[in-house]
Amino acid sequence: MNSLILSVGARFLTGLFLLFSLFVLLRGHNSPGGGFIGGLIGAAGFVLYSFAAGVEDARRALRVDPRAIGVWGMAIAVLSGLVSALASLDPFTGLWLILADLALSTVLVFDIGVYLAVFGAILTLVFALEETV
C-alpha cells in the first residue's frame, strides 16, 4: 500500500503494539488480558507493518518463520502442563513459585506458550493470504 502516513506511522505503531501486547500478556492472570489476546495484539502490529511495507519486509523484520513461532508456542504450552507430573499432580495443574512480590507459575508459562502460538498462527495465515491474493 502506498501511503506515506501509514508507512511512517507503522514503524512506531508496530513497536507500540508489541509492547502493549506484552503488558496485556503479563497482567492477564488476575485482570482482563492474557496470552490469547496479547498474541492477537502483537500479531496485529506485524499485520499492520506488512500492510505498510509489504509481506517480504514484515517477514524480514520478524526474522523467524511465523510457523516455527506458533509450533514452539504450542510446545511450550504443552510442556508447561507436563511439569505438574514432577509434583505428582493432575496434568495442567498450576504450580506457583512466590519470590517476595514476584509470583511465577506454570500458568504464566502456559500463557506465554498461548501468546506465541496465537502470534505465530495469525501471522502464518495473514502472510499466506496476503501473498496469494
Added chain:
Amino acid sequence: METLVACLAGFLVSMAIWLMLSGNLMRFLFGLLLLSNGVNLAILAAGRLTPGAPPLLGASGALPPDTMANALPQALLLTAIVIGFGLFAFALALTIRAYRSFGHLEVDRMRSAEPAEDRR
C-alpha cells in the same frame, strides 16, 4: 433483552442460509461467517445477559457486591470465535486455491472429483 438478541441471532441465521444456498463458494463463506456469528450470539443469550457486570473478581478475590456475569458462556464463545476464525481462514485460502484451479466459484460446476458421467 434476551429476546432481542435471540431474534437478531435468528435473523443472522436466516440470512446465512439464504447466502449459503446460492451455490457460489464466496457467498457460501459469507453465509458461514454470519451463521457462526448468529450461533455465537445465541450462546451468549443462552448464558443470560448481565449488562455492566463483568465476570471479574475484586481485589484479593472478593466477590462483587451484586451480580457477576457467568464467565463460562463467554469462555465458550471466545473458544468458538477462535476456532471459527481459524476454520474461516482455511476455507478462504481453499477458496482462493479453488478459484485458481477452476477459474470460477460455482460449486455446481466443480465436478473434477465426481465426474458427471462415468465412462462406462
Added chain:
Amino acid sequence: MSWVLALPILIPLVTAVLAFLLRGSRMGDLASVAGAVASLGVAVLLVGVVLDRGVVAGQVGGWQAPYGITLVADHLSAAMVLITAIIGLAVAVWSLAEIGPDSSRLGYHALFQSLLGGVAGAFLTGDLFNLYVWFEVLLISSFGLLVIGGRKQAIDGAVKYVTLNLIATVLFLAGAGLLYGATGTLNMADLRGAVAASPDQGLMTLISMMLMVAFGMKAAVFPLFFWLPASYHTPHYAVSAVFAGLLTKVGVYALMRVFTLIFVGDIGYTHEILLWVSLLTMLTGVLGAAAQSDFRKILSFHIISQIGYMVLGLALMTPLAVMGAVFYLLHHIVVKTNLFLIAGVSRRLTGSSDLYAIGGLYRSAPLLAALFIIPAFSLAGFPPLSGFWAKFVIVRASLDGREWLVAGVALLVGLLTIFSMTKIWAEAFWKAHPDGRQPALAELPLSARWQMMGPIVALAVMTVAIGAFPSAFLDFATKGAEQLLDPAAYVAAVLGEARR
C-alpha cells in the same frame, strides 16, 4: 490416574510438534513412527487400567467435575483409543513409503499426528464442549491432510468436505450452547441427570436432534453423507486410509455416547429416527458402491453402508445390539483401513485406481491378492472372519427385537457387499492387465515393500485373530455395552459416589 488418560492425547500432540520441527528430514518421519509406538504403549496401559478397575476418570488441572474438564475412559473409550493407536502406527509406517519429500516438508507427519491427538481427545473427554474442541482439532488437521497433495481433484474434494463439515460444526456448537443455557452444565455425566430433570423435555429432544444431525454428518449417515464419496478418493492413500478408519467412527462414537448417556428421555422418538436412518444408510451406501468403478470410490461408499450397521445397533438399544455396535466399530476400523492400504499398493503397482484400467494382480502379486481376500470377505461378513461375528450379532439383535425389515435389509446389504468385493476382485486381481503389464510386488524397492506390506499383514492378522477367537472380544464388547446402557459407573467415576 489422570496421566494415563491425558497421555494418549498429549503424546501425539508433542510428536506433532517434533515432526513439524524436523519436517522434511528422515528424522521427522521417524519421530512420527516413534510417537505412534509410544501412543500404542500408553493405549495398552490404559486398556489394562480399565480392565482392572472399570471406568476411570481424571480431572485436568485438578479442577473438580463438573467445573473442570474431565477425562473419562470406559471400555468403549479405552478400546477406541487402543485401536486409534494401532491404526496410527500402521498408517505412520505405511506413509513412509507413500509420502514423498514434498508433502513431508509441508508438514504431513505433524498434521497426521495432530489428527490422531484430536481423535484420542474426542474418545477420552467427558465434557461436551471439550468434545467440540477435539472435533475441531481433528477437523483442521484433516483439512490440511486433504489438500496436502495439491491436485485439482483434491481441491474439489476438499471444498465439499470443508463446507459440509463446517455446517456440522456450527450445528454442534449451537446444540452445545443451547444445552448449557437450558441445564447450566456441559459435563456429560452431569448432563445425564440435568437433562432428565429438565422441566422442558421438548426442548431437550430438539437439542438432541441438533446434535444428531451434527454427529450424523460427521458419521456420514443417510441424508448427510455427500461429502464423503466426494472427497475420500482424492488425497494420498495414507490419508484416505486413516480418514476411512477413524474420522466417521468419531461421529459414530459421539452418537453412541450422547444417545446412551445423555438423551435417553425419549427413546421411542430419537431411536426410531436412528433406526430408519440406519436402514437407509446401509442401502444407499451399498447401492452407491455398486454403481462405482473406482477402487477407492467403491470402498468409500462401503464406509457409509457399514456405518449403517453401527447406527442400527445403537438404534435398537438392547444389550445385544449395543454390544454388536461396539464390536462392529472395532472390527470395521481395522478392516476398512486395511482395504484402503491395499488399494494404495494396487495403485502403486498398476498405476491407476480405475478398475477398468487395471488388472493382473492375482497372477503377478499373489500375496497382495491373498491379503485382499481377508479384509474384503470380513467386510462382507464371511465366517470365520471378524465381520461375520459383527454382522451376526447385529442381525440377531434385530431379529430378537422383531425388526424383521431391518434384519432383512442388513442381510441383503451383506450380499450386495459381496457383489462389490467380487467386482474389485474380478477387475483388479483376476482379469489380465489391459496393457499386458505384470505388476509384481518385487518392482517396489525393498524398504517400500516392507513399509507397505508390514502394516497390511499386521492388520490382516488382527482381522483373522478377532474372527478366530471372538469370545474374548465379544466379552469385552458386552462389558462395554453394559457400561453404556447403565452409565451409573460412568457417572460415579466422574462426579464421585456422592452424586450418583
